[in-house]
Amino acid sequence: MRAEQKTASLMAGPYAAFLLVFAVYPIAFALVLVFLQWDLVTAPTFAGADNIRLLVHDGRFWRAVVNTFVFLSIHVPLQIVTALALALTLNRQLVGRSFWRAAFFLPVVISGAVVAILWSQLYATDVGLINRLLLKIGVSPVPWLTDPRTAMPAIAVMVTWKNVGFYVIIYLAGLQYIPRSCQEAIEIEGASAWQRFRYLTLPSLLPQTILVVTLSTINGFQLFIEPYVMTGGGPLRRTYSVVLYLYNNAFAYQKMGYAATIGVALALIIGIVVLAQRRLIGKAEAL
Amino acid sequence: MKQLRRIVLYAGLSIAAITFIYPFLWMASSTFKPPVEVGSLALIPHDFTLDNYRTMWARAPFGRALVNSTFVATTITLAVLVFGSMTAYAMARLNFRGRPALNAATIAVLMVPGQLTLIPLYTLIVQLGWVDTYAALIVPYLFNATAILMLRQFFLQIPQSLIDSARMDGMSEPRILFTIFWPLSKPVLSIVAIFTFMGAWNEVLWPLLVVREQNLMTLPQLLTVFALGGGAGSVGVSLASAMVLVVPVVVAYAFLQRNFIESMAGSGIKG
Amino acid sequence: MPSVTFEHVTKRFGDATVIEDFDLQVADGELLVLVGGSGSGKSTILRMLAGLETVTSGRIRIDDRDVTDLAPRDRDVAMVFQDYGLYPHMTVRDNLSLGLRLRKIPRHEIERRVTWAASMLGLEPLLDRKPKALSGGQRQRVAMGRAMVREPKVFLFDEPLSNLDAGLRAQMRIEIGSLQDRLKTTTVYVTHDQVEAMTLGDRIVVLADGRIQQIGRPIELYRTPVNRFVAGFIGTPAMNFIEGTLVADGGRMFFSAEAARLKMRAGTAESSEPITLGIRPEDLRMDFIPQQPTHGSADFDTLTGRVVLVERLGGTSHVHFQVGPHRLMASVASDSLPEVGHDITAHVPAARVHLFGGDGRAIGRTAEIV
Numbered sequence: 001m002r003a004e005q006k007t008a009s010l011m012a013g014p015y016a017a018f019l020l021v022f023a024v025y026p027i028a029f030a031l032v033l034v035f036l037q038w039d040l041v042t043a044p045t046f047a048g049a050d051n052i053r054l055l056v057h058d059g060r061f062w063r064a065v066v067n068t069f070v071f072l073s074i075h076v077p078l079q080i081v082t083a084l085a086l087a088l089t090l091n092r093q094l095v096g097r098s099f100w101r102a103a104f105f106l107p108v109v110i111s112g113a114v115v116a117i118l119w120s121q122l123y124a125t126d127v128g129l130i131n132r133l134l135l136k137i138g139v140s141p142v143p144w145l146t147d148p149r150t151a152m153p154a155i156a157v158m159v160t161w162k163n164v165g166f167y168v169i170i171y172l173a174g175l176q177y178i179p180r181s182c183q184e185a186i187e188i189e190g191a192s193a194w195q196r197f198r199y200l201t202l203p204s205l206l207p208q209t210i211l212v213v214t215l216s217t218i219n220g221f222q223l224f225i226e227p228y229v230m231t232g233g234g235p236l237r238r239t240y241s242v243v244l245y246l247y248n249n250a251f252a253y254q255k256m257g258y259a260a261t262i263g264v265a266l267a268l269i270i271g272i273v274v275l276a277q278r279r280l281i282g283k284a285e286a287l
Numbered sequence: 288m289k290q291l292r293r294i295v296l297y298a299g300l301s302i303a304a305i306t307f308i309y310p311f312l313w314m315a316s317s318t319f320k321p322p323v324e325v326g327s328l329a330l331i332p333h334d335f336t337l338d339n340y341r342t343m344w345a346r347a348p349f350g351r352a353l354v355n356s357t358f359v360a361t362t363i364t365l366a367v368l369v370f371g372s373m374t375a376y377a378m379a380r381l382n383f384r385g386r387p388a389l390n391a392a393t394i395a396v397l398m399v400p401g402q403l404t405l406i407p408l409y410t411l412i413v414q415l416g417w418v419d420t421y422a423a424l425i426v427p428y429l430f431n432a433t434a435i436l437m438l439r440q441f442f443l444q445i446p447q448s449l450i451d452s453a454r455m456d457g458m459s460e461p462r463i464l465f466t467i468f469w470p471l472s473k474p475v476l477s478i479v480a481i482f483t484f485m486g487a488w489n490e491v492l493w494p495l496l497v498v499r500e501q502n503l504m505t506l507p508q509l510l511t512v513f514a515l516g517g518g519a520g521s522v523g524v525s526l527a528s529a530m531v532l533v534v535p536v537v538v539a540y541a542f543l544q545r546n547f548i549e550s551m552a553g554s555g556i557k558g
Numbered sequence: 559m560p561s562v563t564f565e566h567v568t569k570r571f572g573d574a575t576v577i578e579d580f581d582l583q584v585a586d587g588e589l590l591v592l593v594g595g596s597g598s599g600k601s602t603i604l605r606m607l608a609g610l611e612t613v614t615s616g617r618i619r620i621d622d623r624d625v626t627d628l629a630p631r632d633r634d635v636a637m638v639f640q641d642y643g644l645y646p647h648m649t650v651r652d653n654l655s656l657g658l659r660l661r662k663i664p665r666h667e668i669e670r671r672v673t674w675a676a677s678m679l680g681l682e683p684l685l686d687r688k689p690k691a692l693s694g695g696q697r698q699r700v701a702m703g704r705a706m707v708r709e710p711k712v713f714l715f716d717e718p719l720s721n722l723d724a725g726l727r728a729q730m731r732i733e734i735g736s737l738q739d740r741l742k743t744t745t746v747y748v749t750h751d752q753v754e755a756m757t758l759g760d761r762i763v764v765l766a767d768g769r770i771q772q773i774g775r776p777i778e779l780y781r782t783p784v785n786r787f788v789a790g791f792i793g794t795p796a797m798n799f800i801e802g803t804l805v806a807d808g809g810r811m812f813f814s815a816e817a818a819r820l821k822m823r824a825g826t827a828e829s830s831e832p833i834t835l836g837i838r839p840e841d842l843r844m845d846f847i848p849q850q851p852t853h854g855s856a857d858f859d860t861l862t863g864r865v866v867l868v869e870r871l872g873g874t875s876h877v878h879f880q881v882g883p884h885r886l887m888a889s890v891a892s893d894s895l896p897e898v899g900h901d902i903t904a905h906v907p908a909a910r911v912h913l914f915g916g917d918g919r920a921i922g923r924t925a926e927i928v
Contacts, residue, residue, distance in 0.1 A: 132328060
């Protein structure tokens with residue numbers, strides 16, 4: 001219908017234009033920027049493969065990538081275990097279930113900047129809450145954020161704490177989909193609590209686990225405000241994240257071409273990692 | 288035996304809940320403590336003081352930042368609801384050339400990590416001369432692909448006979464959207480509203496890139512700059528500034544807890 | 559003057575032609591039923607008339623006004639939908655009046671029409687309820703009321719009864735019929751249910767594959783179906799069919815099939831092509847003669863078979879029996895019924911037999927139509 005066509009283009013046209021300007025153009029221009037040198041003041045110059053060459057040999061970039069993997073290796077498993085444990089607990093008959101759920105979800109709604117500022121205090125070596133608690137049980141203060149060995153794990157624990165409520169909800173939703181008949185069947189077969197978990201609950205939650213792995217991985221690659229506020233990337237660059245490096249290149253060093261190159265590389269790494277994870281989980285499932 | 292297991296269960300839950308709530312309570316109480324007391328684990332200030340808030344208010348334009356954040360987040364939320372549902376309506380219920388392409392593009396956009404487009408978007412804002420303007424904070428967020436897909440999904444389930452009836456009754460398409468579809472879409476609209484508002488309210492990386500003028504900064508940005516730049520001077524002051532950002536959210540969360548949880552979890556699953 | 563006219567209307571969705579070269583005239587005040595199976599195009603025709611679907615080619619007129627390119631609101635038609643299409647968040651009163659308010663009808667006039675429709679349909683006590691609080695039949699009435707208050711030139715019904723249970727459906731069918739009798743508004747009614755079509759329609763249009771099979775008064779469709787499709791579609795229980803050939807013997811025509819030989823009416827034309835014989839279950843007269851091993855009487859107006867199933871429906875029963883390879887069914891009074899496994903004789907009155915040629919068209923009876 002011509003009238004329908006016209007109405008539709010009035011209603012959807014602005015969005016199409018928006019997509020062109022704020023999605024399609026930036027994606028295309030990111031690929032152009034990879035080959036440019038540009039400080040936003042003078043005119044951009046063609047740089048050939050300079051940015052790519054620089055990136056390949058850039059120790060700081062690769063340090064940040066390694067840091068991210070360190071972060072993920074702690075964050076992802078910890079996130080799955082904590083979220084699953086809390087979800088299974090909340091899935092029982094509980095008094096005040098929505099209160100517990102709300103409590104665990106609280107950090108999710110709080111700004112990451114606030115959480116980072118708060119946890120800087122909790123992690124503080126001399127006056128931090130955590131060390132004071134440890135002191136009470138006889139553990140000497142740990143320099144959480146200033147020791148290169150503990151800084152990134154400390155941040156990973158904090159991010160896990162902030163997001164766990166979100167993943168609990170995902171697992172709780174998944175638990176609703178396990179048919180009652182399956183649960184009854186496995187109980188009649190005389191399975192122990194652990195066997196029920198191992199052979200029914202865990203496999204049934206595979207889609208949710210894949211989601212948790214994917215989302216927490218993508219989230220990990222976006223790590224920015226935590227190191228920015230808490231450590232500035234230190235100590236010894238051990239908490240430098242890729243996005244922090246990208247931000248500094250753009251904002252502090254005015255190197256748009258190089259910052260965009262980092263962005264493209266990061267997107268590629270995310271794509272490869274997420275696909276690899278899916279493959280791995282798919283293989284594990286087939287076993 | 289069963290009794291004991293229940294006691295262990297609830298004790299465990301309580302400890303877990305304390306781990307999630309206590310830090311915020313401690314933060315709130317610390318803002319009313321003088322510097323010497325901040326290190327204490329106690330939640331009741333020994334020497335109650337409002338100095339931290341006075342200092343914070345005097346040293347940086349937090350009032351202004353509160354207005355900025357509210358304005359930016361509200362504008363974005365309204366835009367996402369109004370423009371998003373218009374787009375979603377067309378994509379769900381009208382036939383037009385380019386609809387499949389638009390659908391595909393929307394899904395494709397969601398698969399591209401934000402880090403890829405961050406710098407080109409920033410250079411675009413610079414070239415448009417939008418650095419240090421509200422436009423830079425608002426315009427790139429006027430449409431949200433996740434919101435459009437969620438609304439579209441919901442709109443697809445509304446019976447065709449309602450549209451037909453409304454057309455026979457003589458309504459225009461926008462009128463059908465806003466007087467028939469909207470009242471029926473309250474659940475999804477509230478989900479979209481909450482996650483959009485929260486996203487805009489808590490966003491910090493983008494403002495850090497495009498705003499340098501203190502008077503235009505949003506709360507999380509000013510808070511970060513203030514805490515990092517040493518402007519706070521003490522833990523109490525920096526936590527007090529964080530409270531400005533947290534309190535409105537926690538109050539809203541207390542009232543709309545269920546909606547918040549559904550909304551933010553929903554957006555993550557769909558997005 | 560016809561109230562609604564379709565002229566060479568064709569509708570295509572992409573490459574698929576749903577309606578081809580459709581011509582139809584609906585008389586003023588007539589209730590016309592479009593009946594057909596799913597995919598027959600009946601709803602598409604109605605929606606094109608409503609303006610909810612575009613027309614690929616051809617014209618549609620309402621009272622000589624070409625409405626082909628008009629929006630639904632400008633056509634002066636009102637429609638009742640299968641799932642009613644009531645606005646769930648509005649009261650019955652608002653549902654009834656919205657279309658009038660949008661047309662800027664004066665308030666007192668809206669009030670008058672709503673009161674009139676509500677009293678006619680017995681909706682007065684329900685005016686302040688929302689659709690969710692109504693039963694299926696009440697919702698159906700509201701949907702009709704919404705169409706009535708518009709006082710349109712044409713009413714359109716799109717399978718309005720198919721969401722109701724059987725009892726309510728029969729009751730609403732009667733209500734719709736008597737309502738239309740009183741209002742005398744031209745009505746186009748779409749249904750897949752041939753009983754609805756037979757009981758409601760002044761005229762019926764039988765559709766299949768986007769083409770008109772036959773147009774006529776209900777009794778015409780029943781008595782003289784023009785093709786095998788209409789013969790099988792109209793009438794319950796459905797007509798029996800036997801495949802065979804016509805053979806001439808001693809100056810008479812006989813229908814011949816395996817285990818069956820029947821004398822045809824005088825004047826039945828000779829034909830070399832395969833023939834389908836149709837006979838309605840209620841036209842078969844049954845002789846319940848056990849243990850009589852006949853294979854057709856000398857008059858050749860009977861079929862002999864063995865009872866395989868008896869369905870007792872109360873006053874009448876359906877007797878299914880096997881004649882050679884043919885499975886037939888007779889509708890008979892229940893007072894005396896054969897038993898399963900027994901042989902019976904069915905009389906086939908030559909005057910009630912329908913014959914269809916290889917292309918499905920009725921043959922030999924065209925002269926008798928009407």
